Amino acid sequence: MLYDEGQHAMAEETRRVLAARTDRTRLLELLDRTGAWDEAFWATAVEQGWTALAVPEEFGGLGLGLIELGLVAQEAGRVVSGAPFLTYGHGAVCALLASDDEDLLATWLPRLAKGEVKAAVAFAEDDGAMPAAPSVEYRDGRLHGTKGGVACGLAADIAIVSASSPDGMVLALVDLGQASGDELQRRAIGSFDNGRLFADMTFSGAPATVLEAGDAAEEAALDLQAQMAVLTAHEQTGGAEAMMLAARDYALERKAFGQPIGAFQSVKHRLAEMYGLVEIARANCIHAAARQGEGDFLEAAACARLSAIEAYDTATRDAVQIHGGSGVTWDGGLHLHMRRARSLAIELGNALFWEDLLATELTGEPA
Amino acid sequence: MLYDEGQHAMAEETRRVLAARTDRTRLLELLDRTGAWDEAFWATAVEQGWTALAVPEEFGGLGLGLIELGLVAQEAGRVVSGAPFLTYGHGAVCALLASDDEDLLATWLPRLAKGEVKAAVAFAEDDGAMPAAPSVEYRDGRLHGTKGGVACGLAADIAIVSASSPDGMVLALVDLGQASGDELQRRAIGSFDNGRLFADMTFSGAPATVLEAGDAAEEAALDLQAQMAVLTAHEQTGGAEAMMLAARDYALERKAFGQPIGAFQSVKHRLAEMYGLVEIARANCIHAAARQGEGDFLEAAACARLSAIEAYDTATRDAVQIHGGSGVTWDGGLHLHMRRARSLAIELGNALFWEDLLATELTGEPA
């Protein structure tokens, strides 16, 4: 898959806009608060129509897909920007599209496209990223139980929740604004990356609408998890590339022992290895985005996710190391990437989850 | 544990003797043949009394232990010498000592101490390094079944074999010379390290003497496997150190771009990392040898084995790489270490076996 000219132009424009509107000081301030997010990014996302990119045209979207959303995610990752709503908003779009309830689609998709509604996707529980039998239960139109560490949880207007029901697993939509304080409690998690808006969400009878049930719900959940993972992989790859380039620039500028530290092989080779990891992750991301809807999409998504986790982790670890002391100051801000690398690695299933998923695809053997 | 003066002197003397009597050409020739071993080494081992080191004095030995045998093993590893009889001979000594049959001890220990008898230890089967329920069976004083890839198998005079019996697992001694061609077949394995004398051994009613049965047999088997692993870890550490030093010497001598390649940081840092792995392995080896007979011996042995596997694998891989083209010629002989690193990593249980064993010790949870 090669990006076409329109896609290239879109990436350029996204990069330009984000570079102009991203402010490191603002991002650093977010770390010390819970419940606040990168509002400038979100306003930009709405204004630029990124929220509408992958929504079908009939519902007010642009009818594009993972490739274009991935390009935006990569640029957002580059500047450690990105309120998490873009990724999870896409998750909600996918979940809605998996149902065939035209009323629901007409109610929510246009508002998601316009960015009027922010979404969370709550699958993970203590027992894993995607428990086959969630402890959260769906009974008589209402949800009971707790989802832990929901990204966007503190600000989302709707949530897509996996739950157990007599019909097997269900994917349910909760209109969070409609639930009373007794029916829904959000407990903020003081995190190392507060802009992700992590919350434990406890449902005590919050009303919910079932989108899919049984095998169809499990399939839909896996597909949208994979789609979100591909977007996150783009974001991670963008972050990894930014770290690599920051370290490269620092290595060219900083002198020790009478020469730029970039003339020392330990630094050169570390950077060359980072370059390799970034390009491999990028290639897997592009490939996965292009395979959306194909039989090997899950496999491609897992490849993208695994190589992007590795690239971002290694690039932050090594870029911080190359920066020496200035890599570990608050104001230097490299820890924005360090923190983001970790939160993105945990959200949407950690590396072990995706290793097992990919191994199952490749071997036919479960873990 | 610190080596005392006698131990230091012994290591020095062993090194001196082996350096004088080891001939790379001879070792290279062994690679092209099956059934041949490093006879000069074995003659030296017998002459120097290394075979008697850990045999109790009452049976003609020197009554020393793993520390001294480990020192010899480390020096043997350094020159990729070492017919495997020293390690497996010690295994046989341990197995015999675990029984309380004075006749057996009096029959075999003096001959093992004098090096008149060569031993193999056959635990591994297709299903693992130490199957709890071996497929080889012991019935009515005879063994039935196949042990695969037995080191020393082509030349051993006796074998210690684990087998299933109505009384649970047994450790049995087979006098290989007494078994007829119908009762015992040894099939040579054409290997990348033929001097280890690997053979598949098929027992078709070969007479055997039970040394231990049931839980006692399982305990004894694990203890002697751990003792042999500690010796092998010493051998691996010696090999790793030799590789590190060879690469260091080459890096000082070989020039590229107008300077010794050892002035390039990629080479310097690779060597420094190797040094670290060697010293960590060495520290674990010394510690394990000193813990023989203590409650944490198994844990210490696993640490020694794991760090020695890693040190030897990394040191050979990286030393060969530092040697460039001359690292991969037949006559250069670095592949002697490459091959030995692999055969020693496979013999006595691979890294995954020891990881699981150590994890069980540390967590109380089986795999």
Place this chain on the structure above:
Amino acid sequence: MTDLDAWQERSRAWLASVAPEFGREARAGLSQDEDLAVGRRYMAAKYDAGFSGITIPVEFGGQGLSPLHKVLFETLEAQAAMPIGYFGVSTAMPLPILIRYCDDKDWVRERIVAALKGEEIWCQLFSEPAAGSDLAGLRTKAEQGGEGWTINGQKLWTTFAQYSDYGILIARSDPALPKHKGLTFFWIDMKAPGVTVRPFRLANGDIQCNEVFFDDVAVADSQRLGPVGGGFSVAMATLMIERYAASDADGFGPPIGAFVELLRSHTINGRPALRDGRVRSVIARNHALRQGLDSIRRRAMLIMEAGQEPGPEGALNKLFSVRSRQKLSELALDLQGSAGLAYTEGAYTKADWAASWIGAPTMRQAGGADEMLLNTIAEKILGLPQDHRPDKGVPFNQIPA
């Protein structure tokens, strides 16, 4: 070993007796200023109990005991999580330097006792914006004139300068000499006119490090430590002490046992985490590594006890242990799922995985970056050539910036 065993027993008993007053639980939730105050009280109590300045001669207010006594006590003290962080630099490096290079012995004794009791704090003014790994590249100037010296310039990374009463400082006294020459060592009154301290925040949120500015700070010649132009070797001696002081096989992160306990209740894709091969591999390999480092340390102690010089393999500890800590901490966060997202600033790195993870990169820099340690091992132990250094032998003021 009976004397040492007794010492260890006595140390253990005393630490247990004061744990309720000074231990981790007692200090939970305190601000840094409050915690510092507790720390000062702990230091005073430790002095009274006879555990302060273990290797410092009795005539200077110390205990006059062996390095082994020191290591034994400090290992237990770290396990007990006592509030000693603020005094680590203060009591480690400056005091031996004062003893060795300062002529006014009465004054030295006063300072040492005050530092040991936690009444005064010392900092160490070494690193500069343009001189991290390359210490000899520093630019802070010491100009001689009249009775003494005038200091101008800027230091960076000065730990706890914001609380410090005194500092030891290295400055360039002659820029016309090659860079390793022309450096001189002083002690400084941190309250003197012209000294400005600006704390800054680290990636983990801690406020421990400072920029320190010197603006025409007057220093008497009696504050000079060592000969004019002899500063580099004084600094090297100081850094060597620092390197060996930082010895913990867990890299000052949580031990493997804590990793095992953390995972006992977790599952990985439906199976108990401790039964997963990846987890078992990580546990086994990190344990084997740390056991090896620990054996090296114990062997070094035995050698020191026998009155000999330990081997060079002691230099491996920081390099290997902190890398192990870094990756293990990342994995510990990942494996906890949503619980891994939580973070409390200032948590104890040996007990908290998030604190351990976010602080690891700082540890990889402190006391010699990984790359410097690898170079040192390659050059000093393995005898490999130095890297190319275009600045070698060139007068400092002629090196292109």
Place this chain on the structure above:
Amino acid sequence: MTDLDAWQERSRAWLASVAPEFGREARAGLSQDEDLAVGRRYMAAKYDAGFSGITIPVEFGGQGLSPLHKVLFETLEAQAAMPIGYFGVSTAMPLPILIRYCDDKDWVRERIVAALKGEEIWCQLFSEPAAGSDLAGLRTKAEQGGEGWTINGQKLWTTFAQYSDYGILIARSDPALPKHKGLTFFWIDMKAPGVTVRPFRLANGDIQCNEVFFDDVAVADSQRLGPVGGGFSVAMATLMIERYAASDADGFGPPIGAFVELLRSHTINGRPALRDGRVRSVIARNHALRQGLDSIRRRAMLIMEAGQEPGPEGALNKLFSVRSRQKLSELALDLQGSAGLAYTEGAYTKADWAASWIGAPTMRQAGGADEMLLNTIAEKILGLPQDHRPDKGVPFNQIPA
């Protein structure tokens, strides 16, 4: 893509039709000489079928097709394990060089057809005992006098020189110039008086590499390729071709699918190997890596098809794929238990784990050592400075040996 699809189909069909005669099974147990003879017959058949010299112009006896046609055919040919090893160097680098630099076009056409048919074999005389990574350091002398040149010196690592009829050679024509200058390129008759070829054995037992000695070998000036003193850039062009020719995401070792099949029947401590977390991690991560390399290759092919220059990320393949092959092969041996000890010299590296393991270090050297590739990426792609090179600009005969 219809033209390319048709080409691929035609290639697949032809390869399937000749597999019984030339494929791996047909050659099992042959000696190297016997295998070479089969290889020559295969090359002749391939020529007749129109699959030889795919990118070589029609007027020189090739097919005049695109690099994409070449990659497609060669991928299938490698999968089919045809006996092409002996002709890989021969047909890859020397032929394009001859076309570009040799004036006698009829003679060139004759040579190319003979090489493509497997009748003649060419070797490439580059590396020397003192010049591996540092190609410009070579010492073989070419002295001009009378009508032509006299060659003296020694080459090393010359693949299949023992079977070669001709070779391309780089030699030092002016030792008074700095080392990158003063090199000149020639073609050589390997049967000429004064040429001595000594095969030697590699670590895996293969006898493919040779030392080649030149003892007053006379060479006509018409055998010169490119200008006097212009040899380095000719050699660089040649090496670039070599680097891109060596592109296989499995690093010419077995694919991940083979690893999975190998382990299907194995257990690890009593549990199915494919259910062990460590094994699953290795499978998943190596697959993800190789998929990424493969996507890079496929993207490069699309870009080439669009008539553009592919990105620099193609340089990653050898570095990452061969390292992946090396460790995966080690693990494959370890996991097989006693079966992992077996070894057959000369087994096919894409199908045999022991052959793949023992040959991997050679692949890590061939066509640029890892360290050189990393330097190239750092310098050419990331714009980092060159390493310190004391020999830069110094006349060759004044560099200390």
